[in-house]
Amino acid sequence: MSAPLSVAPRRAGTGRARGQRLVVGALVAALVLLLGAGWLLWDNRRLVVTEQAVEVAATPEGGLRIAHVSDLHAADHGDFQDRLAAEIEQRDVDLVALTGDLIDMRTTELGPVLDLAEHLSAVAPTFFVLGNHEGDSALREELLAGLEDAGVTILRDEVTRLEIRGTEVTVAGLEDRRVAVVDGRTPAQPAAVLDRLALESAPGPTVLLAHRPEFLAQYADRGADVILSGHAHGGQVRLPLIGPLFAPHQGWFPALTEGVHRQGDTAMVISRGLGNSVVGVRVNNPRELVVVDLLQESPQG
Structure with a gap:
């Protein structure tokens, strides 16, 4: 006959302690998620200004300063466009370059964008090229007419010249x-x-x-000293130690998403952009206004 089973009595408070640990773990996880969401919201709403210097022969006396505005996608949350205009206004720029995707293909209201364009054209001569989203927009012609009325020069495979401090700039x-x-x-x-x-x-x-940076090889050494591009949105997600994750028409881990890139005698300055499109969230990749300073080329020696 087998001996009766001996069952140790459950320690008092064991179940309660396990439940407390689960509650604490859930609270910690919720706090981490809340902090992460708060950081992501802050990172997506902030505006950073990046200054890039490029040496170019025959620049005007004192150099040439350009505000490079790219890929706004009609972003108008809160006072964002007012902050953008204020940053440009206080930078004492000689030119404003709008390098495409000023609106999104889904944009239905042009008023805020045209107000911004009118403000910028009062600050400095302002130039615009069409991006891929304007190409797909039903409001393309209305936008172009509004930009012209706002004093913006539209360049459609065209060239123009102006004089700045006694130097002709193309x-x-x-x-x-x-x-x-x-x-x-x-x-x-x-x-x-x-x-x-x-x-x-x-x-x-x-x-x-030129909106798209992936054509650098075709742009280079054809007379342009500096090319201003956007389109890549900085890779949308920028991973520590790795860099940009994905860009349209470049694919995974793209090479041309921000900063200055040189090929031959040509320098390309790429903006990470100011808005979002289909992918509505940036990660570790804040909205960027680029201020480009063209400086007199240093003498070789």
Whole structure:
């Protein structure tokens, strides 16, 4: 006959202690999630200003300062556009470059964007090129008419010149290839357009506005001293020790998402952009206004 089973009595308070640990763990997890969400919201709403210096021959006396505004996507949360305009106004810029995707393909109201454009054109000569989202927008023609009324110069595979402190400055602009696709035309290669514009003959510094940075090889060494681009949104998510995660038309771990990149005699300055589109959240990648200083080239020696 087997001996009866001996069952140790449950220690008093064991179940209660386990429940308390679960509650504490849940509270800690909730706090971490709350802090993470708060940081993400703050990081997506803040505006950083990045200054980039590029040496260029024959710049005007004192250099040439450009406010590079890219990929706004009609962002208008709170006072964001007012803060953006104030930052540009206090920087004493010579030019404002709007390098595409000023609106989003889903934008239905142009008023805030056109008010911003009018404000900026009162600060300094302002130039605009179409991005891929303007190409897909039903409001494209209305936007272009509104920008012209606001005093903005629109460059559609065109070049213009102006004088700044006694130096002739050339500004050229390429419209995004998406515009041609939507209109039923075959997009021209950027290199072919630039060859037609013959920027090499410009006597002073030449600035090229071109939305997409992935065509750097076609832009380079065709007469532009500096190219201003955006489109990549900084890679949308920027991972510590790794960098940008993904950019349209470049794919995973893209190379051209921010900063200054050189090829031959050409420098490209890429903005991380000021708004969001299909992917509505940035991670470790705040909205960026880029201020570009073109400085007199140092003598070689």
